[in-house]
């Protein structure tokens with residue numbers, strides 16, 4: 001499928017994706033910061049609750065690596081670089097999403113797109129794929145929490161049909177902040 005000018009593919013996350021997924025999460029200020037062990041346990045077949053974990057690969061030409069400044073207090077993802085030839089090939093993961101399921105409800109726990117790839121419709125394709133997976137798993141309502149100040153994510157979720165269902169005061173720490181609870185009806 002195509003998102004903007006990019007050819008992308010959504011598939012199930014596997015263990016070999018974890019390093020890349022971890023790096024993408026730590027390169028985005030607003031992304032939940034899971035440990036690698038948490039991703040690993042989410043991928044277990046007997047995970048409780050059950051998880052659906054998807055990644056999106058950019059298979060476009062001239063792919064460049066995610067560059068993370070590990071010395072920064074909050075890792076900074078820079079623009080595409082052409083210097084690290086090791087990653088300059090197709091099939092590089094550029095985003096991911098994880099949901100936990102207790103049908104008929106599910107919680108979207110995280111969705112993150114690498115900064116250099118955002119606003120190209122990749123998040124939309126990933127969310128659409130996740131919604132299809134959840135529907136197929138007998139989920140009729142998905143929920144999520146998002147920081148009240150995360151205007152980009154709020155705009156994204158609204159554009160994908162999510163509705164505000166309430167507030168969770170002081171839900172987040174560091175920095176303390178309210179969460180907006182959002183809900184999506186699935187067919």
Ligand SMILES: CC(C)(COP(=O)(O)OP(=O)(O)OC[C@H]1O[C@@H](n2cnc3c(N)ncnc32)[C@H](O)[C@@H]1OP(=O)(O)O)[C@@H](O)C(=O)NCCC(=O)NCCS
Nearest residue numbers: 030111112113118119120121122123124152153155156159
């Ligand atoms: C939120 C996020 C997943 C969106 O992914 P994306 O690939 O950039 O989104 P898309 O390009 O598919 O955008 C789809 C639609 O969402 C809306 N949208 C996206 N970014 C937006 C922004 N910054 N402001 C307002 N609306 C926005 C638009 O309606 C957009 O459609 P359009 O570009 O045709 O106008 C991505 O920005 C991200 O990873 N953010 C950091 C992590 C995060 O905050 N995750 C959510 C909390 S876990």
